[in-house]
Amino acid sequence: xxxxxxxxxxxxxxxxxxxxxxxxxxxxxxxxxxxxxxxxxxxxxxxxxxxxxxxxxxxxxxxxxxxxxxxxxxxxxxxxxxxxxxxxxxxxxxxxxxxxxxxxxxxxxxxxxxxxxxxxxxxxxxxxxxxxxxxxxxxxxxxxxxxxxxxxxxxxxxxxxxxxxxxxxxxxxx
Amino acid sequence: xxxxxxxxxxxxxxxxxxxxxxxxxxxxxxxxxxxxxxxxxxxxxxxxxxxxxxxxxxxxxxxxxxxxxxxxxxxxxxxxxxxxxxxxxxxxxxxxxxxxx
Numbered sequence: 001x002x003x004x005x006x007x008x009x010x011x012x013x014x015x016x017x018x019x020x021x022x023x024x025x026x027x028x029x030x031x032x033x034x035x036x037x038x039x040x041x042x043x044x045x046x047x048x049x050x051x052x053x054x055x056x057x058x059x060x061x062x063x064x065x066x067x068x069x070x071x072x073x074x075x076x077x078x079x080x081x082x083x084x085x086x087x088x089x090x091x092x093x094x095x096x097x098x099x100x101x102x103x104x105x106x107x108x109x110x111x112x113x114x115x116x117x118x119x120x121x122x123x124x125x126x127x128x129x130x131x132x133x134x135x136x137x138x139x140x141x142x143x144x145x146x147x148x149x150x151x152x153x154x155x156x157x158x159x160x161x162x163x164x165x166x167x168x169x170x171x172x173x174x
Numbered sequence: 175x176x177x178x179x180x181x182x183x184x185x186x187x188x189x190x191x192x193x194x195x196x197x198x199x200x201x202x203x204x205x206x207x208x209x210x211x212x213x214x215x216x217x218x219x220x221x222x223x224x225x226x227x228x229x230x231x232x233x234x235x236x237x238x239x240x241x242x243x244x245x246x247x248x249x250x251x252x253x254x255x256x257x258x259x260x261x262x263x264x265x266x267x268x269x270x271x272x273x274x275x
Contacts, residue, residue, distance in 0.1 A: 040240075078209065132178035151182065167190065169185075
C-alpha cells in the first residue's frame, strides 16, 4: 500500500517543489548573471533536489513491490503516540496558567516562583512518561505515572536548580 | 521503562536550548519520519547524511562553479571530479539491481 502511494506522492511533491515552491521562494533563478559573470542562483539547489526526487519517485513506481509495508497496526500505533504527545504537551503548556487562573494575581507574576513554575512541566511530563510506558506495555498503571512524576520532578530540578538562565517548558512560550 | 524518561530529558534539553515548543514538535516529527522510514525498509542514514551535508554541498558547489569559470559542466572538467561522478552514479545503479536469488 505504501509503495503504491509513495511514488506518485513524491513525484507530485517534486513537481510542486521545482515549479511552484522554488520559484516563489527564491529571488534569483537557476543561474544569475552579475557583471558579465555567471553565478549559481538560489533556485539551482532546490531544482536539482526536486529532479532527483522525481527520478527516485519514478524508480519506486517502476520497481516491483517488496516485503516491507506500513500496516494498519503501525498507523494506529503512530496515531496513539501522536495523541499522547499532543495531550501531554498541551497539559505542559496550559496546566500552569489554568491552575493560576484560580488565584488573584494570575500566572505571569507567579511563573518564576515555585511551585507554579513546575506545575505545567510536572503534569505534562508525568502524563508523557506514564502514558508511554502504558502504551508500550498495553496496560496503564498508577505505578508508571508515579515513576513519571518522580522522573519529571528530577529532570525539572536538574535543569532549574543549578542554572539560573535556563527556562523550563513552557515558560519560553508564555 | 528508561526510554520514556530519556525521551523527556531529551525534549527538555531541546526546549531549554530553543525555548520554543515548535522545536519539540519538529523533533517529534522527525521521530515519526524515522519510524515510517524503518517500517517501509528505507534506511534513515542517507537522509541524515544528506540533511547534515546538504548546506555545505550547495555552498561548495557555488564556489566550484565560480572558481572553474562558470561552465555548465564544471563537475566534469577535471579527471578526478569525473571519476568521482562516475563512481557516484555507479553506486546508485549498483544498489538498484535486484539481489541474486
